[in-house]
Amino acid sequence: MKLMIGLAALSLNAFTVSAHDSDGALYSNEFLADVVELRDQALSHPLAYDLTESLTTEVGARLAGSPGDAKAVAWGKAKFESLGFDRVSLEPVTFDRWTRGVETAEVIAPFPHQLAITALGRTLPTAEAGLQGEVIHFSTLADLAAADPDEVEGKITFISNRMERHKDGSGYGKAVDARGTAAQVTAAKGGIAAIIRSIGTDNNRTPHTGAAKYDKTIPSVPAGAISNPDADLLVNMFKRNLPVEIKLKLTSHWDGTYTSHNVIGDILGNELADQFIVIGCHLDSWDLGTGAIDDASGCGITMAAAHLIKQHLGPLKRTIRVVLWANEEYGLSGATAYHEAHKNRMAQHILGGESDFGAGKIYALGTRVANAALPIVNTMAELLKPLGIEYSNNKSSSGADLIPLRAAGMAVFGLKQDGTQYFDYHHTANDTLDKIDRDELAQNVAAWVVVTALAANTLHDFGFDLTDQ
Amino acid sequence: MKLMIGLAALSLNAFTVSAHDSDGALYSNEFLADVVELRDQALSHPLAYDLTESLTTEVGARLAGSPGDAKAVAWGKAKFESLGFDRVSLEPVTFDRWTRGVETAEVIAPFPHQLAITALGRTLPTAEAGLQGEVIHFSTLADLAAADPDEVEGKITFISNRMERHKDGSGYGKAVDARGTAAQVTAAKGGIAAIIRSIGTDNNRTPHTGAAKYDKTIPSVPAGAISNPDADLLVNMFKRNLPVEIKLKLTSHWDGTYTSHNVIGDILGNELADQFIVIGCHLDSWDLGTGAIDDASGCGITMAAAHLIKQHLGPLKRTIRVVLWANEEYGLSGATAYHEAHKNRMAQHILGGESDFGAGKIYALGTRVANAALPIVNTMAELLKPLGIEYSNNKSSSGADLIPLRAAGMAVFGLKQDGTQYFDYHHTANDTLDKIDRDELAQNVAAWVVVTALAANTLHDFGFDLTDQ
Numbered sequence: 001m002k003l004m005i006g007l008a009a010l011s012l013n014a015f016t017v018s019a020h021d022s023d024g025a026l027y028s029n030e031f032l033a034d035v036v037e038l039r040d041q042a043l044s045h046p047l048a049y050d051l052t053e054s055l056t057t058e059v060g061a062r063l064a065g066s067p068g069d070a071k072a073v074a075w076g077k078a079k080f081e082s083l084g085f086d087r088v089s090l091e092p093v094t095f096d097r098w099t100r101g102v103e104t105a106e107v108i109a110p111f112p113h114q115l116a117i118t119a120l121g122r123t124l125p126t127a128e129a130g131l132q133g134e135v136i137h138f139s140t141l142a143d144l145a146a147a148d149p150d151e152v153e154g155k156i157t158f159i160s161n162r163m164e165r166h167k168d169g170s171g172y173g174k175a176v177d178a179r180g181t182a183a184q185v186t187a188a189k190g191g192i193a194a195i196i197r198s199i200g201t202d203n204n205r206t207p208h209t210g211a212a213k214y215d216k217t218i219p220s221v222p223a224g225a226i227s228n229p230d231a232d233l234l235v236n237m238f239k240r241n242l243p244v245e246i247k248l249k250l251t252s253h254w255d256g257t258y259t260s261h262n263v264i265g266d267i268l269g270n271e272l273a274d275q276f277i278v279i280g281c282h283l284d285s286w287d288l289g290t291g292a293i294d295d296a297s298g299c300g301i302t303m304a305a306a307h308l309i310k311q312h313l314g315p316l317k318r319t320i321r322v323v324l325w326a327n328e329e330y331g332l333s334g335a336t337a338y339h340e341a342h343k344n345r346m347a348q349h350i351l352g353g354e355s356d357f358g359a360g361k362i363y364a365l366g367t368r369v370a371n372a373a374l375p376i377v378n379t380m381a382e383l384l385k386p387l388g389i390e391y392s393n394n395k396s397s398s399g400a401d402l403i404p405l406r407a408a409g410m411a412v413f414g415l416k417q418d419g420t421q422y423f424d425y426h427h428t429a430n431d432t433l434d435k436i437d438r439d440e441l442a443q444n445v446a447a448w449v450v451v452t453a454l455a456a457n458t459l460h461d462f463g464f465d466l467t468d469q
Numbered sequence: 470m471k472l473m474i475g476l477a478a479l480s481l482n483a484f485t486v487s488a489h490d491s492d493g494a495l496y497s498n499e500f501l502a503d504v505v506e507l508r509d510q511a512l513s514h515p516l517a518y519d520l521t522e523s524l525t526t527e528v529g530a531r532l533a534g535s536p537g538d539a540k541a542v543a544w545g546k547a548k549f550e551s552l553g554f555d556r557v558s559l560e561p562v563t564f565d566r567w568t569r570g571v572e573t574a575e576v577i578a579p580f581p582h583q584l585a586i587t588a589l590g591r592t593l594p595t596a597e598a599g600l601q602g603e604v605i606h607f608s609t610l611a612d613l614a615a616a617d618p619d620e621v622e623g624k625i626t627f628i629s630n631r632m633e634r635h636k637d638g639s640g641y642g643k644a645v646d647a648r649g650t651a652a653q654v655t656a657a658k659g660g661i662a663a664i665i666r667s668i669g670t671d672n673n674r675t676p677h678t679g680a681a682k683y684d685k686t687i688p689s690v691p692a693g694a695i696s697n698p699d700a701d702l703l704v705n706m707f708k709r710n711l712p713v714e715i716k717l718k719l720t721s722h723w724d725g726t727y728t729s730h731n732v733i734g735d736i737l738g739n740e741l742a743d744q745f746i747v748i749g750c751h752l753d754s755w756d757l758g759t760g761a762i763d764d765a766s767g768c769g770i771t772m773a774a775a776h777l778i779k780q781h782l783g784p785l786k787r788t789i790r791v792v793l794w795a796n797e798e799y800g801l802s803g804a805t806a807y808h809e810a811h812k813n814r815m816a817q818h819i820l821g822g823e824s825d826f827g828a829g830k831i832y833a834l835g836t837r838v839a840n841a842a843l844p845i846v847n848t849m850a851e852l853l854k855p856l857g858i859e860y861s862n863n864k865s866s867s868g869a870d871l872i873p874l875r876a877a878g879m880a881v882f883g884l885k886q887d888g889t890q891y892f893d894y895h896h897t898a899n900d901t902l903d904k905i906d907r908d909e910l911a912q913n914v915a916a917w918v919v920v921t922a923l924a925a926n927t928l929h930d931f932g933f934d935l936t937d938q
Contacts, residue, residue, distance in 0.1 A: 057705045060582045067581075112536075113529045113759070116898065204673050205758070205898040229901035233759070236526045236902075289674070290582070290702070429585065429674040432698035433705075 042446040052300035056290040063287035064327030065097035065258035080265035090261040093326040095333040101251030110242040122214035130249030153190035169419035183223035197231035202424035270315040278352035282328030289431030298355035305448035316456040339404035354399025360418035366396025370463025411462035511915040521769035525759040532756035533796030534566035534727035549734035559730040562795040564802035570720030591683035599718030622659035638888035652692035666700035671893035739784040747821035751797035758900030767824035774917035785925040808873035823868025829887035835865025839932025880931035
């Protein structure tokens, strides 16, 4: 009964906001009722969790180019097939492979300590025997950038700036530049290695890896991140005004090329099968944990949403394309390759979204669509409200793998997850299945069902060649 | 004004419960007022934190018998001297040394994974090349103990029982037997190694070490603890009913004898200087973290309490003896050596307590004293109430290092700390300074000031040759 009242109100609303539609409503009441029913069933459906458990247990760590990469691709293909996707395809993605090696760091003076360190992705190795040097401490990347090269010459730099915790993860952008460029800035000033405080919000001895910028033409040095407790320890040593000396060994290195695959599962549309609603996740992970929140959960959410739509709503007008992107973590390789392969078919890519921010509860929907499509977005928002999700604005981005498509003008949406805990575990050995709450994960699926089904079951456009306002 | 009302009430109470006292009251109002003033000053005094920071930064890990052990002894002696303790002494403690080696574990089948593992203290090594075998899963130690030896023969045992989280740490006692005897029980049934789920309440990839039982005359096997997320992973593999095979390398071993020291700082009494109120901590730590909550904080708390008493209250009637015990973690060596050295002077050991449960806020006082001393305990309890501390009962134990003294009949007290988070970090690489809250630590000092000062400034006995009821 409650459902019927909700639908009556919803139907009126949909009618109101789409008076220009041919039959007076964007969607039939029957279809909307089915979506609502599926949304609510999804809240207790185990599929997304089971998929996440399967990928993290049966494959585990899957650094791009590692044995886990090939296993993950085989896993994705097999899962799409067993879930009854209409068309499963592997699209090759070739990239330069970066491989982790030994990683150790110890304070030699003033007080010997073993540090928990991890190499930053894409950085250069130390010599096999390691290197040793005095450490110079900067509070921020800006302080390092402003430093006199004479002070940095021959030293190991250390940036101690700590990332802030925010629900929307906005602390990340403010802190992550140190990870990106500390090595290059250090090299430019004659330093011999760079150490940063992990870009993370936890107090665990599990340092956070992640990609540094890399360009063969720009000098760089070996770079690693130490855990937050170890960074605190170093800062406390510097307070004593004694020289701090560290021995560092990071043998990660570039190691030829590797061909992985974007794994694509399509649920074919029955009217516009060559128009795609592109959802998905990245299939690769860092190598320290089992990549549960980054990004097995995103795969579980989007694969489950598409599967449930097919099972319960049948074919919709457009094709739902789930892409498990290759090498997001240190290359954005799958995203780049897909855009290159499909750049002449961009107008067939109607709307896209990626789930790549863990498994926390979704609290907001954002979009970047043409204004003419906002009535559809309003309908999505109405159906998301009972999940505790508000509409934010029409200036949204989405996951990193959509950057090339979004840059080409594709309309995108973002279902914003609560990221309060996300950066406790992101890119660490702690990114494991136990960090995922089944109910929160299922709420994600319910939201993705709503947005995906409504986007796929309309003939309206969402806009092409969009640019940011 | 508030203070005066409190004291008036307190004085009345003390008078009531000690009618047999020569002057009608256990303590002078002036002394009690001074204790209350010091208690309240202690709540914002940085000394305990500074000592904890110093020990963890300047010494860090200090496994008994390691280079950190000698550094810690030197640190303790120097700190007692700089804090103005009246008498500082080192008492030798000789023990068999156990040294950690390489520790790795990987699942070979059905799904390759690297596991986060740590050797259990005192266990035997694998061969240098490691060992490999099928794993047999038991939910509890009792299940392993009940197993048919034919099933265990030639296999690696795995106990997956998970420790419960409780404020009073009572989950530990229920879970820790697996750590103590899994290796011996496995050996008795022909198994080749034992793996347990860490005895801990966290979800970090930081496994918990800790001592297993060891006796040269009882067969044993190499034993390690895997982190909670890794234990979850193994359990999920077993759900698939596929054989699980693991390769294990744990080269920890026994390594001759070592002589460390109990470091003793005395604040001499002015009437009964040869009677001791024995407080303290253990100076050694496990080697994975910097031993902040186990037990640098206990050293900070008790050293600070004694120092503040001397500074602000002057000499009291009895001697306050702060003992930094040697090798608590895998030997109870300092405690045993002290009892052996002082066993003919047990009657001079009036009351003892050890701070060895982290740095959480104290919520209860327990004692084991003669009934005649309960009026003094009541006075302590009155002064502890404003700190949020209730009296529990007269059947208390105290820290592990007091076991030999308590067994010899010494009266003891326990200031019970909130241990809700303690077993997230206990015996792991995560036992570092950032786990300590300054305000909670200072509340500990305030409580230790009260109990220690009142115990030291009376001529009453607390009972000798006590036994548990």
